[in-house]
Amino acid sequence: MTEDAILQGCLKNHAAAQKELYNRYSPKMLAVCYRFAHNREDAEDMLQEGFIKVFLQMHTFQNKGAFEGWIRRIIVHTCINHLKKNKRFNESVDIIQANSLQIREENIPSIVQAKQIVDCIRLLPLGYRTVLNLYAIEGYAHKEISEMLDIEESTSRSQYTRARQMLEEILIKRNLMPASKEKTDRLTAIH
Amino acid sequence: MKERNIYDGEFEKQLKEKSDQFKMYPSDRVWNEVYSSLHTRRRKFVIGMSFLIGGILFLAGSQLISPTRNTLSKATVSKITTPAKPAEAVDLHNFSTGSFAVSQADKTADRQTTAGILNSNNALVNTFGISPDIQPGTTVTAESIAVKTQTNARIKPIQPVEKNIPGKSDEPLAMAHLNEELSAAANPLINEVSSELVSEKSANQQSHIHNDRFSWELYIAPTLNTHYLYGLNYQSMSQAIPSAPIMVVHVANVNGFVDNTPVMGYDVGGNILYRISKNLSLKAGLEFSFSRYYIKAYNSSPGQATAVLSSYLGYFTDSLLNINSSGAVNKNPQHYQNRYYQLSVPVGVELKVAGRDKLQFHIGATLQPSYLLNTDAYVLTDDYNNYTKDPRAFRRWNLIAGAEAYISYGIGKIRWELGPQVRYQIFSTYKNSYFLQENMLNYGIRIGISKSIR
Numbered sequence: 001m002t003e004d005a006i007l008q009g010c011l012k013n014h015a016a017a018q019k020e021l022y023n024r025y026s027p028k029m030l031a032v033c034y035r036f037a038h039n040r041e042d043a044e045d046m047l048q049e050g051f052i053k054v055f056l057q058m059h060t061f062q063n064k065g066a067f068e069g070w071i072r073r074i075i076v077h078t079c080i081n082h083l084k085k086n087k088r089f090n091e092s093v094d095i096i097q098a099n100s101l102q103i104r105e106e107n108i109p110s111i112v113q114a115k116q117i118v119d120c121i122r123l124l125p126l127g128y129r130t131v132l133n134l135y136a137i138e139g140y141a142h143k144e145i146s147e148m149l150d151i152e153e154s155t156s157r158s159q160y161t162r163a164r165q166m167l168e169e170i171l172i173k174r175n176l177m178p179a180s181k182e183k184t185d186r187l188t189a190i191h
Numbered sequence: 192m193k194e195r196n197i198y199d200g201e202f203e204k205q206l207k208e209k210s211d212q213f214k215m216y217p218s219d220r221v222w223n224e225v226y227s228s229l230h231t232r233r234r235k236f237v238i239g240m241s242f243l244i245g246g247i248l249f250l251a252g253s254q255l256i257s258p259t260r261n262t263l264s265k266a267t268v269s270k271i272t273t274p275a276k277p278a279e280a281v282d283l284h285n286f287s288t289g290s291f292a293v294s295q296a297d298k299t300a301d302r303q304t305t306a307g308i309l310n311s312n313n314a315l316v317n318t319f320g321i322s323p324d325i326q327p328g329t330t331v332t333a334e335s336i337a338v339k340t341q342t343n344a345r346i347k348p349i350q351p352v353e354k355n356i357p358g359k360s361d362e363p364l365a366m367a368h369l370n371e372e373l374s375a376a377a378n379p380l381i382n383e384v385s386s387e388l389v390s391e392k393s394a395n396q397q398s399h400i401h402n403d404r405f406s407w408e409l410y411i412a413p414t415l416n417t418h419y420l421y422g423l424n425y426q427s428m429s430q431a432i433p434s435a436p437i438m439v440v441h442v443a444n445v446n447g448f449v450d451n452t453p454v455m456g457y458d459v460g461g462n463i464l465y466r467i468s469k470n471l472s473l474k475a476g477l478e479f480s481f482s483r484y485y486i487k488a489y490n491s492s493p494g495q496a497t498a499v500l501s502s503y504l505g506y507f508t509d510s511l512l513n514i515n516s517s518g519a520v521n522k523n524p525q526h527y528q529n530r531y532y533q534l535s536v537p538v539g540v541e542l543k544v545a546g547r548d549k550l551q552f553h554i555g556a557t558l559q560p561s562y563l564l565n566t567d568a569y570v571l572t573d574d575y576n577n578y579t580k581d582p583r584a585f586r587r588w589n590l591i592a593g594a595e596a597y598i599s600y601g602i603g604k605i606r607w608e609l610g611p612q613v614r615y616q617i618f619s620t621y622k623n624s625y626f627l628q629e630n631m632l633n634y635g636i637r638i639g640i641s642k643s644i645r
Binding site (some may be wrong): 012013014015016018019022026027028030031034035040043044048049052053055056069115117118121136137139164167173 | 202203206207209210211212213214215216217218221222225228229230337393526623624
């Protein structure tokens, strides 16, 4: 079934088209939710809420951009709202002065599996994780993030800096990323 | 190893690529919840209708099946009126409420022997021969009661003189008459009797009024059956159905490719009506509907039909006998009938707009959950060239909206009804997966009879 046919069917509230759309995009979208969520159950709740919104707002989709991107934006916003509603997002918000931080250029080796990366992201505190997800993976600007999360833009930047730093440390610790000498020294000193 | 600023983007890019490769498969629960949320209106409607129909049927059943108070009285009579000792005296002073239950029962049983059928009080007085001159302390024997009941000569029945008084009903006046008699006698016992029987009479009246709320109706309606076909977005169909002719895809009104003629059908059914106010009634019932229309098409040889459920779920192919709608094979067109047999449960309201006893004007509206009994009608193939039969395409359960207006005329206890009706099938005859939608619209003249249930 083509994307147009799915869209037309969903606009007519046809269950077959809705199921087709769901089957096509739910695995990716659940992975998105999972990166934001506390656990799988929460992620499924987010996904469910998000897809209901997708179907109900289908008429607002104008063929100007990618369908998947449109769905993804709705899902991400649903995740954020879910976190806000459950007050989990505020658990670990702190402000880090990011300007002085310098981060290595090391790349993530291609052999590293997607699941390992996601698992590492999920080890971050919720506040860091949310900002990192929104900025690094979903591509939102800090200004947008600050509006979505009701925080200062500078807070978003600092959260992200700290999140990235922590993520790198986790990746290095799990041998998913080569450690620089400077970083290794620092980690040795910490541990 | 050189350091770089965090906003360079290489790290983010790689992080995004890796993260996007990750997929998870949700449990079935998620889709079930999504589905039920999206189609909750349908579910609510079904539940609501079930409760409504169930409630009405329960109410109707309980009213029709439960015994009336009169029946109970008669039952009591047969048990109590047999005198154990004919000469046993009864002191009126000692009459208890229970004793008067006997009296009250007697009046019901002995209505033929008395003229006091106007109300229960009269009957009581006549049955027992209690005249105003009976004084407190008077002893009345069962024997004397029996004698007076049988002869009834000395006792002058209370005549329905009140009937001559215009603008008043009989019963209240008869009651007034009795009360006068009782007052004249200044007999507190009789007053007690009176009040007992007034309450009994009131209960009987209420019972009658209650029963009058129900009525039944039977009707038949010759109908003219039209139908409307709707297609999908033809631009998108061009991708979904590569075999569709260009003109279908781009010009695209399906009704322009078929030649269908309305034909007569009929509806027949019955309702139970429950009057909730003077002019407004609820009704529920059962209706059988036979509707049909002609398809003008041409015979063709059996072949492969790219059949119906193709726009969403991929192609089905069937080797079925096809009827060609284009006339390419045989130049002599034939008429084929598409017949639909449906059972439905009309539930709705009816309003008496005008009229009195004899002549009345009513309007009504119903919603009718319906079930399609047959699925052997022809369906159009997705290239609009042929008709074929495919039971998979049909939706069994549907919903019909009906409206009617009729004049009713009372002859005796029966009311005759005549007026137009229209029924529109809300959901398509075909399932959602079929690429066309068909909605039936039936016009008819309804002829019916109705009668109150007492």
